[in-house]
Amino acid sequence: MTWITNAWYVAAWDHEVDRTPLARTLCGVPVVLYRKLDRGVVALRDACPHRMLPLSMGLREGDSIRCKYHGLKLGPDGVAQEMPLRTDPVNTAICVETFAVCERHRFVWIWIGDRDKADPALIPDLWPCSAPGWAFDGGYYPIACDYRLIIDNLMDLTHETYVHGSSIGQAELMETPITTAVEGDEVVVSRWIPDIDPPPLWRDAIKADGRVDRWQICRFLPPAAVIIDVGVAPVAAGATPECHDQGVRGFVIDVMTPQTATTSHYFWGMARNFDIDDAGFTARFKAQQGGVFMEDVAILEAQQRSIEANPDLKPRAYNIDAGGTRARRAIERLRTTDVS
Amino acid sequence: MTWITNAWYVAAWDHEVDRTPLARTLCGVPVVLYRKLDRGVVALRDACPHRMLPLSMGLREGDSIRCKYHGLKLGPDGVAQEMPLRTDPVNTAICVETFAVCERHRFVWIWIGDRDKADPALIPDLWPCSAPGWAFDGGYYPIACDYRLIIDNLMDLTHETYVHGSSIGQAELMETPITTAVEGDEVVVSRWIPDIDPPPLWRDAIKADGRVDRWQICRFLPPAAVIIDVGVAPVAAGATPECHDQGVRGFVIDVMTPQTATTSHYFWGMARNFDIDDAGFTARFKAQQGGVFMEDVAILEAQQRSIEANPDLKPRAYNIDAGGTRARRAIERLRTTDVS
């Protein structure tokens, strides 16, 4: 396994989980998710304890689920409520594995490891996704690569020039130094670009001409999230790396969940503190970022294939990879000290 | 291997094998089948002993087959009759493996194991397929699951409610006790439902109103057949589990042959002792059952995938699985005492 077992991972967007069962393989484990009448989320191993038919093919009855094959009915606690032959006495020793879930920051989080350790306080703090004064929306993308290649990509602020040359790249970015800092299990990679002309996207956001300060601050949060603080402020406003709410500000939210060792679920979104009620802007912003993301998908899936096709070679790390390297080191440290 | 090696398996329906070679992988072994001029069936390993091109790509000449690559000609006894270079003297030590075959009950049976043990008396007794006074027809279906999952399915009389709720399910079925009996290497699961209104299919078959007794008697015959005695008789006729030819009676014939450990050939048919000359009824009956079977295919293939996706789990058996469990036990006993 290449991931931390005892940790919260995003299973789905809040809007993806409804009364109809949803099947998704998370950290290598087939899981079925559905909502109870009180909207609480149930997560069960997606295999009937009887003959292993996926429960996601079954029928939800009230807050329970009934297997499509022989009709074994299981409650939201995973315990048998009715036997395949209805006249048989219920054996409550029959049960399916359940997983701790928690809804927060617009996501449904799941804990695949040791359930006793599933403390909601350990959920990564993605505050811009749910804080008042911020608007947040995004999408779900499956991607055929190791989830750590996505983290490498996000913690690196230089690939924009070549991968995204036609969209968010900007010449000044290449000339500005990058700083990397480790804060406990988190890693921060920052770039502060003072006194420049804003690129079109930010010019459109700030709705004014004139020179701005621009920033990009990537923060890795274990087990597998990267949030990127981005924005611009008029030079005169005096924004600093420590305090920069003077202009327009957003957070690119990237949360990855391993599906297998070489495939991943990618949950992407954008939170912003400006024009938060402008639904049209939200939709345009999301569509634009989707296009940028597709450029990354082509690179990441080719990189995964190349790693498999060249088993005698290994990726190396240079200066620009300091952020990704330190994030991987944090994952490895937490993974190996994980007693589960 | 998960199957008994020294046993007769169905290779094909009698109408599937003709003068044109037919390729089919049976119990993991590529086989080519064709008929001689006297209509006897030839079964050879589907690989030329010379350079291994499939013989099924070759040309049948008289009762022999000639490889498409270099023209090695092999007789129906598998022995070389002509060398690739026709002027070379024939080396009769060159031969391809042949398999014992036997045509019975409308099927072509093959013995993949030790040929010396291939006694036709060991062919499972599917008498309703060929007895006078009975009509029989059916079809061939490939299915991507372990052949034993199909046996489990057929030896279980409760899945009808959930899998076939819209076709052959009936509420009374769930309320009638099931009995399981082991008779040597055979296993019998029975349900006798007295004094009910017949479901539409049987009402149509018996062509009369009024209460009936209904029965379902599943019999497993090694290595891999299940025949199900089904029907209804007017209550007044006094049918019993031992003797029930008073009304309309049929046998669902299910014969499985492993292709690989996770794929199977499924030969399905229906034999009946009423309206045996009504070709239209035969065709409607067959079409209806084909639809029921497709509901099973969806379940069985999903079950196979789930078993592979959850390697840490195992299917369990409850009361209703007594028939399948005992059939698997018989297979395992015969498999491990099989000296080949």
Added chain:
Amino acid sequence: MTWITNAWYVAAWDHEVDRTPLARTLCGVPVVLYRKLDRGVVALRDACPHRMLPLSMGLREGDSIRCKYHGLKLGPDGVAQEMPLRTDPVNTAICVETFAVCERHRFVWIWIGDRDKADPALIPDLWPCSAPGWAFDGGYYPIACDYRLIIDNLMDLTHETYVHGSSIGQAELMETPITTAVEGDEVVVSRWIPDIDPPPLWRDAIKADGRVDRWQICRFLPPAAVIIDVGVAPVAAGATPECHDQGVRGFVIDVMTPQTATTSHYFWGMARNFDIDDAGFTARFKAQQGGVFMEDVAILEAQQRSIEANPDLKPRAYNIDAGGTRARRAIERLRTTDVS
């Protein structure tokens, strides 16, 4: 590995390699090929030494190539010329593996093994492809089989009857003895058919009626080429196996390169010493031979699948396989004495 490592293999036709990078897996190794401004060919491992993205996705800049991911720029010697962060000092210890290449006989040859041993004098002598007075053209075909199955096929002069019965087969071929000779690491299989009516293709080529002598002389050249000397001469001209330039003569050129253990690149062409300026004849000849080749592809790929489906069996060799057997023996001898 089933191939000789220290040897020249064809990477591509000369016209396939241009300024745009070409990706091809050769002897199991992903390689990118492109031409410099002086038309010299560069061959690099197709994986950026930084994060392993295929360099073939990159941008050629002058004679160098820049990775599409982070912009690492590598020279045609494989050495870093510019770091991902352009302001970082260049570390010339960063480099990608380069391969020796040589352009000869209309092909680009590559040496995947130990570079120090890459002596151009070791390139197989395919002189008819580039000699004055000869015309040469052909095509590239991927084929899903072990490259040695293609050599077997080409060193065997009997399969024509069954595989190519409708095109180049001729009854007299089967009645003429074949001779096999080993000349160092080369193997020669010959057939001399005196005093026959020419088949349509050769009648068309020689543009005259009358009896001819016909020849087919297959020569295996390690590591993986077969050239076939073919043609006809009027009987009166007194052609001999040693000297037969009296009529029309051609060489079928077949050069194979392993891609993986079970897939190959096949470079096929036809050289001839008659009507060498008739471009229409060249095109018709090529189209005709392409059709013949497709008949071989069907056989060879079925043979490969059958070898995999019958792991308990092995292809055998008879008299007619003497040429292929000796060619495989030469490959095995060179392969095992190869010290790399």
